[in-house]
Amino acid sequence: MKLAAARKSILHLPALPKTGRISGLRHFSGEIDDTQKPLPPPPTSFAVPEIVSLLKTTDHNDWISNSQLVEFLHTPPSPTSLLKITRQLGSTEKALHFFEFFKTHSSSSSSNLSSLSFTFQAILEQAMHEEKSDVPGKLFQLFSFAKDRKIPLSINAVTLLMRCFGRAKMLEESISVYNELDSDSRNTNVVNLLLDCLFRGRNIDDGFKVLDEMLKRDSDFPPNNSTVDIVLDAMWKRNWVGRRMSVEEICGLLVRFFEHGVFLDDVWFTKLITKFCRSGKCDKAWDLLHDMMKLGGQVKASSFNALLSGLGREHDFQKMNLLMNEMKEKEVNPDIVTFGIFINHLCKCYRVDEARQVFEKMGGSETDGVLVKPDLVLYNTLIDGLCKVGKQEEGLKLMEKMRLENGYVPNTITYNCLIDGFCKAGEIERSLELFDQMKKDRVVPNVITMNTLLRGMCKLGRVNSAMRFFAEMQEKGLKGDVITYTVLITSFCSVNNIDRAMSLFNEMSENRCLPDAKVYYSLIMGLCQARRTDDASYIGSKAKEAGVGLDIICYNALIGALCRKNKIDEAHKMLKDMEEAGIKPDCYTYNTLISYFSEKGQFTTASRIMKRMIDDGFLPNVVTYGALIHAYCLAGNLDEAMKIFQNMSSAINVPPNTVIYNILIDTLCKSDKVEAAISLLGEMKDKGVRPNTKTYNALFKGLHERNWVEKAFEIMDQMTENACNPDYITMEVLTPWLSDIGETEKLRSFVEGYEVSTSTA
DNA sequence: GTAGGGTTAG
Secondary structure (H helix, E strand, O other): OOOOOOOOOHHHOOOOOOOOOOOOHHHHHHOOOOOOOOOOOOOOOOOHHHHHHHHHHOOHHHHHHOHHHHHHHHOOOOHHHHHHHHHOOOOHHHHHHHHHHHHHHOOOOOOHHHHHHHHHHHHHHHHHHHOOOOHHHHHHHHHHHHHHOOOOOOHHHHHHHHHHHHHOOOHHHHHHHHHHOOHHHOOHHHHHHHHHHHHHOOOHHHHHHHHHHHHOOOOOOOOOHHHHHHHHHHHHHOOOEOOOEOHHHHHHHHHHHHHOOOOOOHHHHHHHHHHHHHOOOHHHHHHHHHHHHHOOOOOOHHHHHHHHHHHHHOOOHHHHHHHHHHHHHOOOOOOHHHHHHHHHHHHHOOOHHHHHHHHHHHHOOOEOOEOOOOOHHHHHHHHHHHHHOOOHHHHHHHHHHHHHHHOOOOOHHHHHHHHHHHHHOOOHHHHHHHHHHHHHOOOOOOHHHHHHHHHHHHHOOOHHHHHHHHHHHHHOOOOOOHHHHHHHHHHHHHOOOHHHHHHHHHHHHHOOOOOOHHHHHHHHHHHHHOOOHHHHHHHHHHHHHOOOOOOHHHHHHHHHHHHHOOOHHHHHHHHHHHHHOOOOOOHHHHHHHHHHHHHOOOHHHHHHHHHHHHHOOOOOOHHHHHHHHHHHHHOOOHHHHHHHHHHHHHOOOOOOOHHHHHHHHHHHHHOOOHHHHHHHHHHHHHHOOOOOHHHHHHHHHHHHHHOOHHHHHHHHHHHHHOOOOOEHHHHHHHHHHHHHOOOHHHHHHHHOOOOOEOOOO
16 A cells, blocks of 8 residues: 655644544534635635525525625635535535536636635535435445545545545545645554544554654654554554463554654553553563653553552562652652552562551651542451451451541452452351441442351361351352352362362252353362372363363362372373363473382383483473482482482582481381481481471381480480470370380370370371 | 461471
8 A cells, every 4th residue: 555655744733633533423523624724715705604594595596686696706716615504504414515606607717626625625524414324325425426526535524534534444545535635745643543444444554554654763743642543543443462462462553652752641551551560561662651651641640550469469669669769769659559559469478567557658748749648448448458467457447446546447359358358267257247247338238248257167077067157158149159169179179078179060060150160170189088099080171171271270189189099090081181272291291100100119200201301401300300219219229219319408409308307217217227217317417497296206216116215305305395396196106115114204294285186187 | 448268398
């Protein structure tokens, strides 16, 4: 498409209309391009209203016999007078008659074309308002009429036609209108219309060619704000972001606009920044924001906020701070949302005290010259932050404070935060009290309230209470959602009641509640733990059928369960399945497989997998080496196990942790090398690796074999010093041994102060 | 800008 062969003639380019937006069609007839006055006003010997009245009251066949009208024809009227007159004739038909009358009888030749095009413009305007249906069709008829008679189109007529055709997606027609306009009269606004028509008509490639011309450094039609609007509108509505255009391409394009001094308004800019951040391109959003500032654009608080919240989601606290400092430098005042993001972020990092300081500062005195009064959202954020660090009592106090000092009535979110706080602290009764208080406050509980309470009950093992509560709430009209079912299913699985879990799973689908990856995970894990690996795989395939993609965690759990069940072929199939679903193995997957093969004594296979792991960018970690050490110990190759262990701290710089020491200490004790085991315990102390109950249990067993009482006492004292709880295994070893040798007193004082865990963990 | 579920490997 040839855009502009025209010389750039500023004089002939009309000024940009103030309402350059495409959506302004209805207001169009009021718009007159004032620069459309190529001629000085002629001496008027007639008045527009008079002529209009004459034309309206006289039949058009009699116009030529009216002396006043004939005189009017001989005193060339200005094009704008003609425009005014034609507009007032009341119908397209009359306007067309007038057009013919003027064209046929007017004596003026110099102004003829210009006058005709103004008259014609008024006809178009009339037609647009008069026509009830098929405006584009009628306008196209008129356009063809003008074209046939070689009447040049005024810039306003072109605008009107192109807008109309563009909206009607009449791309061909729009382009021919554009081509009718003589190149000297083309301007950015007309090119904008062309661009809009091309995008609406889905001729994207030509659209981009036009845009590219506009964006060139010495462009004849430099872009304006409408150009940006047209491009963004097309991009947004037709979902180009991330599909047709990458974030990078969009940024590149926008920077070209910036270089022309054309910037985005804060609504668009905020929308884009948000979109970029949500698609994981915070860095690009960051660059774009800075490019716009660098090139002179004004960035408002809302756009900063969008980026801040994106950075917050990525936990990039450093950049959040940087950005907030830049806001200060650029004198962009933070608003309530800025504070909201900041305080929420501090809370999510468990830095509640700092959050509270900011909160109090902003409410009380001025913070850096900015005074923003905290609102309910901010209170809720802080209350939640307090609850999340176990300060639910303080949260409760804050709720009362906000009520008394600010008159804010707590809402469902306020209550949900507090109820969750007390639930997580195991104080379900307090949560239920708050639930009752909601009624008094006329705050309506929602599904989140219910789920929070259900989970609180389940965590305490009160699955039946939970089921009763769920039934009550359902009677009151509250429906469970996928989270409700996940909580209940997880809970039934944890008490090994797979049947109830399964029936809830089925009930969920009946209640038109779609299972998601998490609920599948819960059920699959439950089945794996119940050793029903086949059922677990079956549910996995059901998930696939339902179009629910299992995530990496779920696949890893399944692969692990299959390995534990010695079903390596099925595990392999699952792995293939996972890779086909586009999920790459991660270090958990690799470690699971390495652990399986090394425990089977297939060290060659294990090391082949380890190589692939490294090729995939996952460095073997402490778990990988743990698996190998464990396997060599099982295979009776303690030397190889020790070699790996020594390499860990020296060569590969993966310091051994408690689990590694435990494996070795246990094996050493079982191989009658208690001295070496004790020396490893000493090494743990030196290296700051904390022994746990398992460490001590392994040692006690070894010492018992040797009947090495003194050493056992020493280690019992150490255990007490380290505040490490004995468990039932500790007691199983120590009780008979020490009783037999009459050291019950020592045993009593050792156990004192401990509530011996009965867990089999 | 605020609230609820599952977190797999030695």
